[in-house]
Amino acid sequence: MEKMDAFPLTVKSSEKQETLCIFGTGDFGRSLGIKMLQCGYSIIFGSRKPQMSNLLPKGAEVLNYSEAAQKSDVIILAIHREHYAFLTELTEVLSEKILVDVSNNLKINQYPESNAEYLAQLVPGAHVVKGLNTVSAWALQSGALDASRQVFICGNHSKAKQRVMDIVRTLGLSPLDQGSLMAANEIENYPLQLFPMWKLPFCLSTVLFTIFFFYCVIREVVYTYVYKKEDASFRMAISIPNRVFPLIALTLLALVYLPGVLAAILQLYRGTKYHRFPDWLDHWMLCRKQIGLVALGFAFLHVFYTLVIPIRYSVQWKWRNITATQVSLRKDNPLNTTSAWLSDSYLALGILGFFLFVLLGITSLPSVSNMVNWREFRFVQSKLGYLALILCTAHTLVFGGKKIFNPKSLRWYLPPTYVIALIIPCTVLVIKFILMLPCINKTLTRIRQGWERD
Numbered sequence: 001m002e003k004m005d006a007f008p009l010t011v012k013s014s015e016k017q018e019t020l021c022i023f024g025t026g027d028f029g030r031s032l033g034i035k036m037l038q039c040g041y042s043i044i045f046g047s048r049k050p051q052m053s054n055l056l057p058k059g060a061e062v063l064n065y066s067e068a069a070q071k072s073d074v075i076i077l078a079i080h081r082e083h084y085a086f087l088t089e090l091t092e093v094l095s096e097k098i099l100v101d102v103s104n105n106l107k108i109n110q111y112p113e114s115n116a117e118y119l120a121q122l123v124p125g126a127h128v129v130k131g132l133n134t135v136s137a138w139a140l141q142s143g144a145l146d147a148s149r150q151v152f153i154c155g156n157h158s159k160a161k162q163r164v165m166d167i168v169r170t171l172g173l174s175p176l177d178q179g180s181l182m183a184a185n186e187i188e189n190y191p192l193q194l195f196p197m198w199k200l201p202f203c204l205s206t207v208l209f210t211i212f213f214f215y216c217v218i219r220e221v222v223y224t225y226v227y228k229k230e231d232a233s234f235r236m237a238i239s240i241p242n243r244v245f246p247l248i249a250l251t252l253l254a255l256v257y258l259p260g261v262l263a264a265i266l267q268l269y270r271g272t273k274y275h276r277f278p279d280w281l282d283h284w285m286l287c288r289k290q291i292g293l294v295a296l297g298f299a300f301l302h303v304f305y306t307l308v309i310p311i312r313y314s315v316q317w318k319w320r321n322i323t324a325t326q327v328s329l330r331k332d333n334p335l336n337t338t339s340a341w342l343s344d345s346y347l348a349l350g351i352l353g354f355f356l357f358v359l360l361g362i363t364s365l366p367s368v369s370n371m372v373n374w375r376e377f378r379f380v381q382s383k384l385g386y387l388a389l390i391l392c393t394a395h396t397l398v399f400g401g402k403k404i405f406n407p408k409s410l411r412w413y414l415p416p417t418y419v420i421a422l423i424i425p426c427t428v429l430v431i432k433f434i435l436m437l438p439c440i441n442k443t444l445t446r447i448r449q450g451w452e453r454d
Protein backbone atom coordinates (compact mmCIF):
# COMPACT_ATOMS: atom_id res chain seq x y z
CA MET A 1 0.00 0.00 0.00
CA GLU A 2 2.75 2.40 0.92
CA LYS A 3 4.38 1.94 -2.42
CA MET A 4 1.10 2.59 -4.18
CA ASP A 5 0.78 5.89 -2.33
CA ALA A 6 4.30 6.97 -3.02
CA PHE A 7 4.16 6.08 -6.66
CA PRO A 8 1.94 8.85 -8.07
CA LEU A 9 3.81 11.42 -6.01
CA THR A 10 7.17 10.58 -7.52
CA VAL A 11 5.72 10.64 -11.00
CA LYS A 12 4.22 14.04 -10.33
CA SER A 13 7.40 15.57 -8.94
CA SER A 14 9.51 14.21 -11.78
CA GLU A 15 6.93 15.54 -14.21
CA LYS A 16 7.29 18.97 -12.65
CA GLN A 17 11.05 19.23 -13.24
CA GLU A 18 10.39 22.03 -15.65
CA THR A 19 13.36 24.25 -16.35
CA LEU A 20 13.03 27.97 -15.94
CA CYS A 21 15.64 30.53 -16.79
CA ILE A 22 16.32 33.67 -14.75
CA PHE A 23 18.36 36.49 -16.24
CA GLY A 24 20.23 38.48 -13.60
CA THR A 25 21.73 37.22 -10.36
CA GLY A 26 20.76 40.24 -8.27
CA ASP A 27 18.51 40.34 -5.21
CA PHE A 28 15.29 39.58 -7.00
CA GLY A 29 16.73 36.95 -9.33
CA ARG A 30 18.26 35.07 -6.41
CA SER A 31 15.14 35.18 -4.23
CA LEU A 32 12.95 34.08 -7.09
CA GLY A 33 15.41 31.29 -7.90
CA ILE A 34 15.33 29.96 -4.35
CA LYS A 35 11.55 30.05 -4.26
CA MET A 36 11.24 28.30 -7.62
CA LEU A 37 13.72 25.60 -6.63
CA GLN A 38 11.68 25.00 -3.50
CA CYS A 39 8.58 24.65 -5.64
CA GLY A 40 10.17 21.94 -7.73
CA TYR A 41 11.46 23.77 -10.78
CA SER A 42 15.03 23.44 -11.98
CA ILE A 43 16.67 26.80 -12.44
CA ILE A 44 19.28 28.12 -14.80
CA PHE A 45 20.62 31.59 -14.21
CA GLY A 46 21.90 33.82 -16.97
CA SER A 47 24.66 36.18 -15.89
CA ARG A 48 27.30 38.51 -17.34
CA LYS A 49 29.98 36.76 -15.30
CA PRO A 50 28.84 33.19 -14.64
CA GLN A 51 32.08 32.23 -12.85
CA MET A 52 31.99 35.19 -10.48
CA SER A 53 28.48 34.53 -9.24
CA ASN A 54 28.45 33.23 -5.70
CA LEU A 55 25.69 33.33 -3.10
CA LEU A 56 23.49 31.55 -5.59
CA PRO A 57 21.04 28.90 -4.38
CA LYS A 58 22.36 25.35 -4.33
CA GLY A 59 21.21 23.29 -7.25
CA ALA A 60 20.97 26.15 -9.71
CA GLU A 61 23.15 26.31 -12.78
CA VAL A 62 24.76 29.56 -13.95
CA LEU A 63 25.61 30.17 -17.59
CA ASN A 64 26.13 33.22 -19.72
CA TYR A 65 22.99 34.91 -20.99
CA SER A 66 22.89 33.34 -24.43
CA GLU A 67 23.61 29.78 -23.27
CA ALA A 68 21.09 30.05 -20.45
CA ALA A 69 18.38 31.27 -22.79
CA GLN A 70 18.69 28.15 -24.93
CA LYS A 71 17.86 25.88 -21.98
CA SER A 72 14.33 27.06 -21.32
CA ASP A 73 11.44 28.66 -23.13
CA VAL A 74 10.44 30.76 -20.11
CA ILE A 75 12.90 33.47 -19.19
CA ILE A 76 12.38 35.77 -16.24
CA LEU A 77 14.23 39.05 -16.60
CA ALA A 78 15.39 40.11 -13.13
CA ILE A 79 17.22 43.07 -14.58
CA HIS A 80 16.54 46.79 -14.41
CA ARG A 81 15.03 48.38 -17.50
CA GLU A 82 18.08 50.60 -17.96
CA HIS A 83 20.16 47.48 -18.73
CA TYR A 84 17.80 45.84 -21.24
CA ALA A 85 19.87 47.03 -24.24
CA PHE A 86 22.04 43.87 -24.44
CA LEU A 87 18.94 41.79 -25.16
CA THR A 88 18.93 43.07 -28.76
CA GLU A 89 22.01 40.91 -29.37
CA LEU A 90 20.05 37.86 -28.26
CA THR A 91 17.00 38.37 -30.49
CA GLU A 92 17.62 35.15 -32.34
CA VAL A 93 17.84 32.96 -29.23
CA LEU A 94 14.91 34.74 -27.65
CA SER A 95 12.54 34.43 -30.56
CA GLU A 96 9.32 32.54 -29.69
CA LYS A 97 10.35 32.47 -26.00
CA ILE A 98 8.30 33.75 -23.12
CA LEU A 99 9.97 36.78 -21.54
CA VAL A 100 8.64 37.73 -18.11
CA ASP A 101 9.18 41.38 -17.29
CA VAL A 102 9.24 41.88 -13.50
CA SER A 103 10.72 45.36 -13.49
CA ASN A 104 9.64 48.42 -11.55
CA ASN A 105 10.56 52.05 -11.94
CA LEU A 106 11.42 54.64 -9.35
CA LYS A 107 8.71 57.11 -10.30
CA ILE A 108 5.19 56.93 -11.68
CA ASN A 109 5.22 57.37 -15.48
CA GLN A 110 9.01 57.70 -15.55
CA TYR A 111 9.20 56.61 -19.21
CA PRO A 112 6.79 57.34 -22.07
CA GLU A 113 6.03 53.63 -22.57
CA SER A 114 5.84 50.87 -19.97
CA ASN A 115 8.92 48.70 -19.41
CA ALA A 116 7.13 45.65 -20.77
CA GLU A 117 6.11 47.42 -23.99
CA TYR A 118 9.67 48.70 -24.37
CA LEU A 119 10.90 45.13 -23.98
CA ALA A 120 8.44 43.91 -26.60
CA GLN A 121 9.83 46.50 -29.02
CA LEU A 122 13.43 45.47 -28.23
CA VAL A 123 12.77 41.77 -28.78
CA PRO A 124 9.89 41.64 -31.26
CA GLY A 125 10.09 37.86 -31.73
CA ALA A 126 9.45 37.04 -28.06
CA HIS A 127 6.17 36.80 -26.13
CA VAL A 128 6.39 39.38 -23.38
CA VAL A 129 4.38 38.86 -20.19
CA LYS A 130 4.31 41.42 -17.39
CA GLY A 131 4.04 40.22 -13.82
CA LEU A 132 5.54 39.51 -10.40
CA ASN A 133 6.66 43.14 -10.01
CA THR A 134 4.37 43.57 -7.01
CA VAL A 135 6.09 40.94 -4.84
CA SER A 136 9.25 41.95 -3.06
CA ALA A 137 12.48 39.97 -3.03
CA TRP A 138 12.45 40.09 0.73
CA ALA A 139 8.95 38.65 1.00
CA LEU A 140 9.76 35.85 -1.43
CA GLN A 141 12.80 34.84 0.57
CA SER A 142 11.41 35.10 4.08
CA GLY A 143 8.12 33.48 3.11
CA ALA A 144 6.37 36.40 4.80
CA LEU A 145 3.87 37.06 2.04
CA ASP A 146 1.40 38.66 4.41
CA ALA A 147 0.70 41.82 2.46
CA SER A 148 -0.84 40.45 -0.67
CA ARG A 149 -0.66 37.25 -2.63
CA GLN A 150 -2.18 38.84 -5.68
CA VAL A 151 0.04 39.02 -8.72
CA PHE A 152 -1.18 41.07 -11.67
CA ILE A 153 -0.35 39.54 -15.03
CA CYS A 154 -0.80 40.90 -18.53
CA GLY A 155 0.41 40.03 -22.01
CA ASN A 156 -0.68 39.84 -25.64
CA HIS A 157 -0.03 36.13 -26.17
CA SER A 158 -2.63 34.19 -24.24
CA LYS A 159 -0.79 30.85 -24.13
CA ALA A 160 2.32 32.59 -22.81
CA LYS A 161 0.21 34.34 -20.21
CA GLN A 162 -1.42 31.06 -19.12
CA ARG A 163 2.01 29.48 -18.75
CA VAL A 164 3.24 32.31 -16.50
CA MET A 165 0.01 32.21 -14.48
CA ASP A 166 0.57 28.48 -13.86
CA ILE A 167 4.08 29.20 -12.59
CA VAL A 168 2.76 31.98 -10.33
CA ARG A 169 0.16 29.58 -8.94
CA THR A 170 2.82 26.95 -8.28
CA LEU A 171 4.72 29.55 -6.25
CA GLY A 172 1.69 29.83 -3.97
CA LEU A 173 0.55 33.20 -5.29
CA SER A 174 -2.74 34.17 -6.94
CA PRO A 175 -2.39 35.47 -10.49
CA LEU A 176 -4.93 38.02 -11.72
CA ASP A 177 -5.25 38.39 -15.48
CA GLN A 178 -5.31 42.09 -16.35
CA GLY A 179 -5.55 41.70 -20.11
CA SER A 180 -3.20 42.80 -22.84
CA LEU A 181 0.20 44.46 -22.55
CA MET A 182 -1.56 47.84 -22.58
CA ALA A 183 -2.28 47.21 -18.89
CA ALA A 184 1.45 47.00 -18.12
CA ASN A 185 1.68 50.70 -17.39
CA GLU A 186 -0.93 50.41 -14.66
CA ILE A 187 0.69 47.28 -13.24
CA GLU A 188 4.03 49.08 -13.09
CA ASN A 189 2.54 52.10 -11.36
CA TYR A 190 0.71 49.97 -8.80
CA PRO A 191 3.61 49.26 -6.40
CA LEU A 192 4.69 52.91 -6.56
CA GLN A 193 1.45 54.16 -5.08
CA LEU A 194 1.18 54.82 -1.39
CA PHE A 195 -2.42 54.51 -0.21
CA PRO A 196 -3.74 56.73 -3.03
CA MET A 197 -7.32 56.66 -1.78
CA TRP A 198 -6.33 57.56 1.77
CA LYS A 199 -4.42 60.67 0.81
CA LEU A 200 -7.42 62.99 0.53
CA PRO A 201 -9.07 62.01 3.83
CA PHE A 202 -5.72 62.07 5.59
CA CYS A 203 -4.77 65.55 4.31
CA LEU A 204 -8.27 66.84 4.95
CA SER A 205 -8.30 65.73 8.57
CA THR A 206 -4.77 67.03 9.19
CA VAL A 207 -5.69 70.46 7.83
CA LEU A 208 -9.00 70.54 9.73
CA PHE A 209 -7.33 69.44 12.94
CA THR A 210 -4.59 72.07 12.74
CA ILE A 211 -6.94 74.93 11.90
CA PHE A 212 -9.55 74.11 14.53
CA PHE A 213 -7.11 73.22 17.25
CA PHE A 214 -5.64 76.72 17.02
CA TYR A 215 -9.12 78.17 16.62
CA CYS A 216 -10.09 76.63 19.97
CA VAL A 217 -6.84 77.64 21.62
CA ILE A 218 -7.59 81.25 20.68
CA ARG A 219 -11.21 81.01 21.81
CA GLU A 220 -10.69 79.12 25.04
CA VAL A 221 -7.11 79.67 26.21
CA VAL A 222 -5.95 83.02 24.87
CA TYR A 223 -9.34 84.70 25.29
CA THR A 224 -9.67 83.42 28.86
CA TYR A 225 -6.20 84.63 29.67
CA VAL A 226 -6.78 88.09 28.20
CA TYR A 227 -10.19 88.73 29.79
CA LYS A 228 -10.10 86.68 32.99
CA LYS A 229 -6.36 86.40 33.61
CA GLU A 230 -6.86 82.65 34.10
CA ASP A 231 -4.56 79.94 32.82
CA ALA A 232 -6.77 77.48 30.92
CA SER A 233 -3.96 75.88 28.95
CA PHE A 234 -4.70 72.43 30.44
CA ARG A 235 -7.76 72.42 28.18
CA MET A 236 -5.44 71.61 25.28
CA ALA A 237 -5.17 68.00 26.49
CA ILE A 238 -8.81 66.87 26.54
CA SER A 239 -11.40 69.64 26.28
CA ILE A 240 -10.13 71.12 23.05
CA PRO A 241 -9.43 67.80 21.28
CA ASN A 242 -12.94 66.80 22.31
CA ARG A 243 -14.28 69.76 20.37
CA VAL A 244 -12.05 69.25 17.35
CA PHE A 245 -12.49 65.44 17.00
CA PRO A 246 -16.29 65.48 16.84
CA LEU A 247 -16.15 68.48 14.52
CA ILE A 248 -13.93 66.55 12.11
CA ALA A 249 -16.03 63.39 12.46
CA LEU A 250 -19.25 65.18 11.63
CA THR A 251 -17.74 67.27 8.83
CA LEU A 252 -16.12 64.24 7.17
CA LEU A 253 -19.34 62.24 7.52
CA ALA A 254 -21.15 65.05 5.69
CA LEU A 255 -18.39 65.13 3.08
CA VAL A 256 -19.11 61.44 2.35
CA TYR A 257 -22.65 62.34 1.29
CA LEU A 258 -21.94 65.74 -0.29
CA PRO A 259 -20.52 64.41 -3.61
CA GLY A 260 -23.68 62.30 -4.09
CA VAL A 261 -25.90 65.40 -3.93
CA LEU A 262 -23.46 67.42 -6.06
CA ALA A 263 -23.55 64.66 -8.67
CA ALA A 264 -27.34 64.70 -8.58
CA ILE A 265 -27.42 68.50 -9.05
CA LEU A 266 -24.99 68.19 -11.94
CA GLN A 267 -27.09 65.48 -13.57
CA LEU A 268 -30.25 67.55 -13.15
CA TYR A 269 -28.52 70.62 -14.57
CA ARG A 270 -27.10 68.76 -17.57
CA GLY A 271 -30.26 66.76 -18.09
CA THR A 272 -28.26 63.61 -18.77
CA LYS A 273 -26.12 61.11 -16.93
CA TYR A 274 -23.91 60.45 -19.96
CA HIS A 275 -21.48 63.30 -19.35
CA ARG A 276 -18.39 62.54 -17.34
CA PHE A 277 -18.15 64.16 -13.93
CA PRO A 278 -15.22 66.53 -13.47
CA ASP A 279 -12.08 64.77 -12.21
CA TRP A 280 -12.21 66.23 -8.72
CA LEU A 281 -15.76 64.96 -8.23
CA ASP A 282 -14.82 61.55 -9.62
CA HIS A 283 -11.91 61.21 -7.24
CA TRP A 284 -14.01 62.44 -4.34
CA MET A 285 -16.72 59.85 -5.11
CA LEU A 286 -14.09 57.11 -5.26
CA CYS A 287 -12.60 57.80 -1.85
CA ARG A 288 -15.87 58.17 0.08
CA LYS A 289 -15.27 54.86 1.80
CA GLN A 290 -11.92 56.05 3.09
CA ILE A 291 -13.33 59.43 4.15
CA GLY A 292 -16.09 57.58 6.01
CA LEU A 293 -13.67 55.28 7.81
CA VAL A 294 -11.46 58.20 8.88
CA ALA A 295 -14.61 59.95 10.13
CA LEU A 296 -15.45 56.83 12.13
CA GLY A 297 -11.99 56.94 13.69
CA PHE A 298 -12.57 60.50 14.88
CA ALA A 299 -16.02 59.57 16.19
CA PHE A 300 -14.38 56.85 18.29
CA LEU A 301 -11.91 59.39 19.66
CA HIS A 302 -14.79 61.71 20.56
CA VAL A 303 -16.60 58.92 22.37
CA PHE A 304 -13.52 57.87 24.37
CA TYR A 305 -12.68 61.46 25.25
CA THR A 306 -16.26 61.94 26.40
CA LEU A 307 -16.15 58.85 28.61
CA VAL A 308 -13.33 60.25 30.74
CA ILE A 309 -15.07 63.57 31.51
CA PRO A 310 -16.35 62.50 34.97
CA ILE A 311 -12.94 61.29 36.19
CA ARG A 312 -11.06 64.45 35.25
CA TYR A 313 -9.65 66.42 38.18
CA SER A 314 -10.73 69.81 36.81
CA VAL A 315 -14.32 68.60 36.38
CA GLN A 316 -14.49 67.04 39.83
CA TRP A 317 -13.01 70.23 41.29
CA LYS A 318 -15.75 72.27 39.61
CA TRP A 319 -18.54 70.00 40.87
CA ARG A 320 -17.14 70.04 44.43
CA ASN A 321 -16.99 73.82 44.37
CA ILE A 322 -20.54 74.19 43.14
CA THR A 323 -21.77 71.84 45.85
CA ALA A 324 -19.74 73.62 48.54
CA THR A 325 -21.04 77.01 47.44
CA GLN A 326 -24.62 75.78 47.49
CA VAL A 327 -24.19 74.32 50.96
CA SER A 328 -22.65 77.49 52.35
CA LEU A 329 -25.35 79.67 50.76
CA ARG A 330 -28.07 77.15 51.85
CA LYS A 331 -29.49 77.47 48.36
CA ASP A 332 -31.43 74.54 46.99
CA ASN A 333 -31.34 73.67 43.36
CA PRO A 334 -34.42 71.85 42.02
CA LEU A 335 -34.18 69.56 39.00
CA ASN A 336 -34.87 71.39 35.77
CA THR A 337 -36.81 68.85 33.74
CA THR A 338 -36.31 70.69 30.46
CA SER A 339 -32.54 70.63 30.90
CA ALA A 340 -32.71 66.96 31.87
CA TRP A 341 -34.68 66.21 28.72
CA LEU A 342 -32.31 68.15 26.49
CA SER A 343 -29.22 66.61 28.02
CA ASP A 344 -30.60 63.07 27.79
CA SER A 345 -31.84 63.62 24.24
CA TYR A 346 -28.58 64.87 22.82
CA LEU A 347 -26.70 62.00 24.47
CA ALA A 348 -29.21 59.45 23.17
CA LEU A 349 -28.96 60.92 19.66
CA GLY A 350 -25.16 60.72 19.86
CA ILE A 351 -25.23 57.09 20.98
CA LEU A 352 -27.71 56.04 18.27
CA GLY A 353 -25.80 57.99 15.62
CA PHE A 354 -22.59 56.36 16.74
CA PHE A 355 -24.22 52.93 16.60
CA LEU A 356 -25.23 53.40 12.95
CA PHE A 357 -21.83 54.87 12.18
CA VAL A 358 -20.16 51.71 13.52
CA LEU A 359 -22.64 49.59 11.56
CA LEU A 360 -21.52 51.36 8.36
CA GLY A 361 -17.93 50.64 9.30
CA ILE A 362 -18.66 46.97 9.91
CA THR A 363 -20.45 46.50 6.57
CA SER A 364 -17.43 47.91 4.77
CA LEU A 365 -15.31 44.95 5.95
CA PRO A 366 -14.92 42.64 2.94
CA SER A 367 -15.94 39.56 4.91
CA VAL A 368 -19.23 41.25 5.81
CA SER A 369 -19.92 42.99 2.50
CA ASN A 370 -19.41 39.65 0.72
CA MET A 371 -22.33 38.26 2.72
CA VAL A 372 -24.88 40.87 1.60
CA ASN A 373 -26.14 41.51 -1.90
CA TRP A 374 -25.66 44.79 -3.73
CA ARG A 375 -29.09 46.15 -2.78
CA GLU A 376 -28.60 45.38 0.88
CA PHE A 377 -25.17 46.97 0.84
CA ARG A 378 -26.56 50.15 -0.80
CA PHE A 379 -29.37 50.19 1.72
CA VAL A 380 -26.96 50.18 4.65
CA GLN A 381 -24.47 52.54 3.05
CA SER A 382 -26.92 55.05 1.65
CA LYS A 383 -30.10 54.97 3.76
CA LEU A 384 -28.60 54.09 7.14
CA GLY A 385 -25.67 56.38 6.33
CA TYR A 386 -28.02 59.32 5.90
CA LEU A 387 -29.81 58.31 9.09
CA ALA A 388 -26.48 58.32 10.91
CA LEU A 389 -25.77 61.78 9.51
CA ILE A 390 -29.20 63.02 10.63
CA LEU A 391 -28.77 61.62 14.15
CA CYS A 392 -25.25 63.00 14.58
CA THR A 393 -26.35 66.40 13.30
CA ALA A 394 -29.32 66.37 15.65
CA HIS A 395 -26.99 65.37 18.51
CA THR A 396 -24.92 68.47 17.86
CA LEU A 397 -27.96 70.72 17.29
CA VAL A 398 -29.57 69.70 20.59
CA PHE A 399 -26.24 69.96 22.39
CA GLY A 400 -25.85 73.52 21.09
CA GLY A 401 -29.50 74.25 21.81
CA LYS A 402 -30.43 77.88 22.23
CA LYS A 403 -26.77 78.88 22.50
CA ILE A 404 -26.32 78.37 18.76
CA PHE A 405 -28.08 81.65 17.94
CA ASN A 406 -26.94 83.53 21.01
CA PRO A 407 -24.50 86.33 20.08
CA LYS A 408 -23.06 86.07 23.61
CA SER A 409 -21.39 82.81 22.70
CA LEU A 410 -19.20 84.66 20.19
CA ARG A 411 -15.69 85.35 21.42
CA TRP A 412 -13.80 87.86 19.34
CA TYR A 413 -16.55 87.29 16.77
CA LEU A 414 -15.58 83.61 16.65
CA PRO A 415 -18.59 81.26 16.97
CA PRO A 416 -18.31 78.05 19.04
CA THR A 417 -17.08 74.93 17.23
CA TYR A 418 -20.45 73.17 17.21
CA VAL A 419 -21.83 76.01 15.08
CA ILE A 420 -19.06 75.43 12.54
CA ALA A 421 -19.50 71.65 12.78
CA LEU A 422 -23.14 72.08 11.71
CA ILE A 423 -22.56 74.07 8.51
CA ILE A 424 -21.75 71.28 6.02
CA PRO A 425 -24.04 68.58 7.51
CA CYS A 426 -27.04 70.94 7.52
CA THR A 427 -26.29 72.04 3.95
CA VAL A 428 -26.08 68.41 2.76
CA LEU A 429 -29.29 67.45 4.55
CA VAL A 430 -31.22 70.45 3.22
CA ILE A 431 -30.13 69.81 -0.39
CA LYS A 432 -30.87 66.09 -0.01
CA PHE A 433 -34.32 66.95 1.30
CA ILE A 434 -34.98 69.20 -1.70
CA LEU A 435 -33.73 66.49 -4.09
CA MET A 436 -36.20 64.06 -2.51
CA LEU A 437 -39.21 66.28 -3.29
CA PRO A 438 -41.35 64.16 -5.65
CA CYS A 439 -41.13 66.45 -8.71
CA ILE A 440 -37.32 66.68 -8.58
CA ASN A 441 -36.82 63.08 -7.55
CA LYS A 442 -38.90 61.89 -10.52
CA THR A 443 -36.73 63.76 -13.03
CA LEU A 444 -33.54 62.56 -11.33
CA THR A 445 -34.67 58.95 -11.38
CA ARG A 446 -35.53 59.22 -15.08
CA ILE A 447 -32.13 60.74 -15.85
CA ARG A 448 -30.42 57.94 -13.93
CA GLN A 449 -32.37 55.39 -15.96
CA GLY A 450 -30.95 56.83 -19.15
CA TRP A 451 -33.55 59.47 -20.11
CA GLU A 452 -32.11 62.67 -21.63
CA ARG A 453 -33.59 66.16 -21.77
CA ASP A 454 -33.90 67.37 -25.41
Ligand SMILES: Cc1cc2nc3c(=O)[nH]c(=O)nc-3n(C[C@H](O)[C@H](O)[C@H](O)COP(=O)(O)OP(=O)(O)OC[C@H]3O[C@@H](n4cnc5c(N)ncnc54)[C@H](O)[C@@H]3O)c2cc1C
Binds near residue numbers: 256290293
Ligand atom coordinates in the same frame (compact mmCIF):
# COMPACT_ATOMS: atom_id res chain seq x y z
C1 LIG B 1 -18.03 54.25 8.19
C2 LIG B 1 -18.25 54.29 6.71
C3 LIG B 1 -17.89 53.21 5.90
C4 LIG B 1 -18.10 53.25 4.52
N1 LIG B 1 -17.75 52.16 3.77
C5 LIG B 1 -17.99 52.15 2.43
C6 LIG B 1 -17.69 51.01 1.65
O1 LIG B 1 -17.23 50.00 2.15
N2 LIG B 1 -17.91 51.06 0.31
C7 LIG B 1 -18.43 52.17 -0.28
O2 LIG B 1 -18.63 52.16 -1.49
N3 LIG B 1 -18.72 53.26 0.43
C8 LIG B 1 -18.52 53.29 1.79
N4 LIG B 1 -18.82 54.41 2.52
C9 LIG B 1 -19.26 55.64 1.82
C10 LIG B 1 -20.76 55.83 1.64
O3 LIG B 1 -21.52 55.22 2.65
C11 LIG B 1 -21.24 55.34 0.29
O4 LIG B 1 -20.49 55.92 -0.72
C12 LIG B 1 -22.72 55.65 0.10
O5 LIG B 1 -23.23 54.74 -0.83
C13 LIG B 1 -22.97 57.04 -0.40
O6 LIG B 1 -24.36 57.22 -0.41
P1 LIG B 1 -25.11 58.15 -1.44
O7 LIG B 1 -26.57 58.02 -1.19
O8 LIG B 1 -24.51 59.49 -1.41
O9 LIG B 1 -24.74 57.35 -2.78
P2 LIG B 1 -24.68 57.84 -4.29
O10 LIG B 1 -23.78 56.91 -4.99
O11 LIG B 1 -24.41 59.26 -4.42
O12 LIG B 1 -26.11 57.49 -4.78
C14 LIG B 1 -27.27 58.26 -4.55
C15 LIG B 1 -28.44 57.59 -5.26
O13 LIG B 1 -28.28 57.70 -6.63
C16 LIG B 1 -28.29 56.47 -7.28
N5 LIG B 1 -27.23 56.53 -8.31
C17 LIG B 1 -25.98 57.04 -8.16
N6 LIG B 1 -25.30 57.03 -9.31
C18 LIG B 1 -26.12 56.49 -10.23
C19 LIG B 1 -26.01 56.20 -11.62
N7 LIG B 1 -24.88 56.48 -12.30
N8 LIG B 1 -27.06 55.64 -12.24
C20 LIG B 1 -28.18 55.36 -11.58
N9 LIG B 1 -28.36 55.61 -10.28
C21 LIG B 1 -27.35 56.17 -9.60
C22 LIG B 1 -28.03 55.43 -6.22
O14 LIG B 1 -28.72 54.24 -6.48
C23 LIG B 1 -28.56 56.10 -4.99
O15 LIG B 1 -29.91 55.80 -4.77
C24 LIG B 1 -18.64 54.40 3.91
C25 LIG B 1 -19.01 55.48 4.72
C26 LIG B 1 -18.84 55.45 6.09
C27 LIG B 1 -19.26 56.62 6.92
Ligand SMILES: NC(=O)C1=CN([C@@H]2O[C@H](COP(=O)(O)OP(=O)(O)OC[C@H]3O[C@@H](n4cnc5c(N)ncnc54)[C@H](OP(=O)(O)O)[C@@H]3O)[C@@H](O)[C@H]2O)C=CC1
Binds near residue numbers: 023048
Ligand atom coordinates in the same frame (compact mmCIF):
# COMPACT_ATOMS: atom_id res chain seq x y z
N1 LIG C 1 14.33 43.70 -5.41
C1 LIG C 1 13.02 43.57 -5.38
O1 LIG C 1 12.43 43.43 -4.31
C2 LIG C 1 12.21 43.61 -6.64
C3 LIG C 1 12.80 43.85 -7.86
N2 LIG C 1 12.03 43.86 -9.01
C4 LIG C 1 12.65 44.11 -10.31
O2 LIG C 1 13.58 43.09 -10.59
C5 LIG C 1 14.65 43.60 -11.36
C6 LIG C 1 15.96 43.28 -10.67
O3 LIG C 1 15.97 43.88 -9.39
P1 LIG C 1 17.11 43.56 -8.33
O4 LIG C 1 17.39 42.11 -8.36
O5 LIG C 1 16.68 44.16 -7.07
O6 LIG C 1 18.34 44.37 -8.93
P2 LIG C 1 19.92 44.09 -8.77
O7 LIG C 1 20.59 45.35 -9.11
O8 LIG C 1 20.17 43.45 -7.47
O9 LIG C 1 20.18 43.02 -9.89
C7 LIG C 1 20.15 43.32 -11.25
C8 LIG C 1 20.91 42.29 -12.03
O10 LIG C 1 20.85 42.63 -13.40
C9 LIG C 1 21.95 42.02 -14.07
N3 LIG C 1 22.46 42.92 -15.13
C10 LIG C 1 22.40 42.68 -16.44
N4 LIG C 1 22.94 43.66 -17.15
C11 LIG C 1 23.37 44.57 -16.28
C12 LIG C 1 24.07 45.81 -16.41
N5 LIG C 1 24.40 46.32 -17.61
N6 LIG C 1 24.36 46.49 -15.28
C13 LIG C 1 24.02 46.00 -14.06
N7 LIG C 1 23.38 44.83 -13.89
C14 LIG C 1 23.05 44.11 -14.99
C15 LIG C 1 23.00 41.73 -13.01
O11 LIG C 1 23.15 40.33 -12.94
P3 LIG C 1 24.51 39.64 -13.42
O12 LIG C 1 25.60 40.33 -12.69
O13 LIG C 1 24.34 38.23 -13.05
O14 LIG C 1 24.58 39.85 -14.91
C16 LIG C 1 22.39 42.25 -11.71
O15 LIG C 1 22.65 41.44 -10.63
C17 LIG C 1 14.40 45.10 -11.51
O16 LIG C 1 13.81 45.37 -12.75
C18 LIG C 1 13.44 45.39 -10.40
O17 LIG C 1 12.62 46.50 -10.71
C19 LIG C 1 10.70 43.62 -8.95
C20 LIG C 1 10.06 43.38 -7.77
C21 LIG C 1 10.75 43.40 -6.52
Ligand code: HEM
Binds near residue numbers: 246357395399418
Ligand atom coordinates in the same frame (compact mmCIF):
# COMPACT_ATOMS: atom_id res chain seq x y z
C1 HEM D 1 -21.65 57.32 22.15
C2 HEM D 1 -21.83 58.36 21.38
C3 HEM D 1 -21.64 59.82 21.78
C4 HEM D 1 -21.64 60.42 23.00
C5 HEM D 1 -21.84 59.79 24.37
C6 HEM D 1 -21.41 61.82 22.78
C7 HEM D 1 -21.35 62.77 23.80
C8 HEM D 1 -21.09 64.10 23.59
C9 HEM D 1 -20.92 65.07 24.62
C10 HEM D 1 -20.96 64.75 26.12
C11 HEM D 1 -20.68 66.25 24.03
C12 HEM D 1 -20.44 67.56 24.74
C13 HEM D 1 -18.96 67.74 24.90
C14 HEM D 1 -18.65 68.94 25.74
O1 HEM D 1 -19.31 69.15 26.74
O2 HEM D 1 -17.69 69.61 25.38
C15 HEM D 1 -20.71 66.05 22.62
C16 HEM D 1 -20.53 67.03 21.69
C17 HEM D 1 -20.47 66.82 20.33
N1 HEM D 1 -20.65 65.61 19.69
FE1 HEM D 1 -20.97 63.84 20.55
N2 HEM D 1 -21.28 62.04 21.45
C18 HEM D 1 -21.40 60.84 20.80
C19 HEM D 1 -21.31 60.60 19.44
C20 HEM D 1 -21.08 61.59 18.50
C21 HEM D 1 -20.95 61.35 17.09
C22 HEM D 1 -21.02 59.97 16.42
C23 HEM D 1 -20.74 62.58 16.50
C24 HEM D 1 -20.52 62.95 15.06
C25 HEM D 1 -20.06 62.27 14.12
C26 HEM D 1 -20.74 63.57 17.54
C27 HEM D 1 -20.57 64.92 17.35
C28 HEM D 1 -20.49 65.85 18.34
C29 HEM D 1 -20.24 67.25 18.11
C30 HEM D 1 -19.97 67.91 16.74
C31 HEM D 1 -20.21 67.87 19.36
C32 HEM D 1 -19.98 69.35 19.65
C33 HEM D 1 -18.54 69.51 20.08
C34 HEM D 1 -18.24 70.95 20.48
O3 HEM D 1 -18.13 71.77 19.59
O4 HEM D 1 -18.13 71.18 21.67
N3 HEM D 1 -20.95 62.93 18.76
N4 HEM D 1 -20.97 64.72 22.36
Ligand SMILES: [Fe+3]
Binds near residue numbers: 096127
Ligand atom coordinates in the same frame (compact mmCIF):
# COMPACT_ATOMS: atom_id res chain seq x y z
FE1 LIG E 1 4.14 32.16 -30.79
